[in-house]
Amino acid sequence: xxxxxxxxxxxxxxxxxxxxxxxxxxxxxxxxxxxxxxxxxxxxxxxxxxxxxxxxxxxxxxxxxxxxxxxxxxxxxxxxxxxxxxxxxxxxxxxxxxxxxxxxxxxxxxxxxxxxxx
Amino acid sequence: xxxxxxxxxxxxxxxxxxxxxxxxxxxxxxxxxxxxxxxxxxxxxxxxxxxxxxxxxxxxxxxxxxxxxxxxxxxxxxxxxxxxxxxxxxxxxxxxxxxxxxxxxxxxxxxxxxxxxx
Numbered sequence: 001x002x003x004x005x006x007x008x009x010x011x012x013x014x015x016x017x018x019x020x021x022x023x024x025x026x027x028x029x030x031x032x033x034x035x036x037x038x039x040x041x042x043x044x045x046x047x048x049x050x051x052x053x054x055x056x057x058x059x060x061x062x063x064x065x066x067x068x069x070x071x072x073x074x075x076x077x078x079x080x081x082x083x084x085x086x087x088x089x090x091x092x093x094x095x096x097x098x099x100x101x102x103x104x105x106x107x108x109x110x111x112x113x114x115x116x117x118x
Numbered sequence: 119x120x121x122x123x124x125x126x127x128x129x130x131x132x133x134x135x136x137x138x139x140x141x142x143x144x145x146x147x148x149x150x151x152x153x154x155x156x157x158x159x160x161x162x163x164x165x166x167x168x169x170x171x172x173x174x175x176x177x178x179x180x181x182x183x184x185x186x187x188x189x190x191x192x193x194x195x196x197x198x199x200x201x202x203x204x205x206x207x208x209x210x211x212x213x214x215x216x217x218x219x220x221x222x223x224x225x226x227x228x229x230x231x232x233x234x235x236x
Contacts, residue, residue, distance in 0.1 A: 003201075005187050006194045025196050027170045027216060028148075032194070052145045054214075056192070069123050074174070076124045076150070078143050083121075096172075098145060098216070 008034055008056060012094050014118050021097055021105055022118040031101045031115060038092040043084055044107035049100050051079040058093025062086075126152055126174060130212050132236050139215055139223055140236040149219045149233060156210040161202055162225035167218050169197040176211025180204075 006024045011034050015022060019041060021033040037060060053062060054076040062069040062077055063086040069077050079085045099105075104112030124142045129152050133140060137159060139151040155178060171180060172194040180187040180195055181204040187195050197203045217223075222230030 003182065003185070003187065003195070003198070005189055008192045008194065025170075025194060026168075027196050028168045028199075028218070030146075032170070032196075050144075050146045052143075052150070064121065067121070069121065071123055074126045076126065076143060077121070078145050078150075080121070081146075100146070 006032075008096065011118055012036065012056070018092070019105075020113050021115050023115050024118065026101065027098070029101055030098050031103075033097045033099070033115065035095050035097055036092060037087060037089045037095060039089065041087045042106055042111070043086045045082055045084045046079075046099075046103060046107050047082055049103055050081050051085070052096075052098040053077050053079070053087070054096040056094040056096055058089065058091055060093045060095065061088045061090075063088055124150075126214065129236055130154065130174070136210070137223075138231050139233050141233050142236065144219065145216070147219055148216050149221075151215045151217070151233065153213050153215055154210060155205060155207045155213060157207065159205045160224055160229070161204045163200055163202045164197075164217075164221060164225050165200055167221055168199050169203070170214075170216040171195050171197070171205070172214040174212040174214055176207060176209055178205055178207045178211045178213065181206055 021035040023031045025032040055071045139153040141149045143150040173189045224230045
């Protein structure tokens with residue numbers, strides 16, 4: 001079995017589009033993803049799963065209905081299952097995300113981005 | 119519900135001991151942990167779970183029986199369930215780890231470090 005490491009900066013250099021998560025590894029049935037974000041995403045929640053964000057570069061606001069969590073590089077936040085949230089990035093930011101494989105990024109399969117492996 | 123972010127550098131500043139994982143967040147029944155490592159850990163495997171390593175500072179070798187994966191900052195590796203591995207760090211390195219809550223870090227509850235929440 002040949003196993004390889006994942007260099008996150010290298011993966012991020014392979015695409016430029018925003019809000020389009022790219023799968024870089026699998027962990028116990030979860031997709032580990034990198035994403036580039038800028039601007040406002042949609043309000044959504046995931047009934048069945050927590051949502052893990054780790055900032056790799058830039059800054060992002062995770063808006064909740066009753067507070068806003070501002071994350072810089074090296075900061076992480078877990079949105080608990082069922083909690084409505086909206087990510088907003090004033091400038092481009094790069095994130096690491098973990099979600100169970102198959103989780104729609106908008107909380108709704110009809111509006112979700114497809115997640116491709118890079 | 120008041121939710122807070124996790125600053126990984128801040129968490130790492132709170133302890134100095136090696137090979138003693140500290141829980142900083144929970145994600146769907148998994149412990150998200152930071153750890154400081156230096157020297158050689160024991161050969162072990164986890165029959166039931168993958169093992170995710172992300173390097174935050176320094177460098178670590180993940181020795182497998184048939185190859186060695188050298189990870190620097192911003193590099194990640196998932197040891198598949200059942201695969202024997204031994205982490206070795208020549209100098210101190212800081213890592214982010216994810217494992218299902220309750221997973222013994224040595225693969226054996228008798229020799230495992232206790233994981234505390236910080």
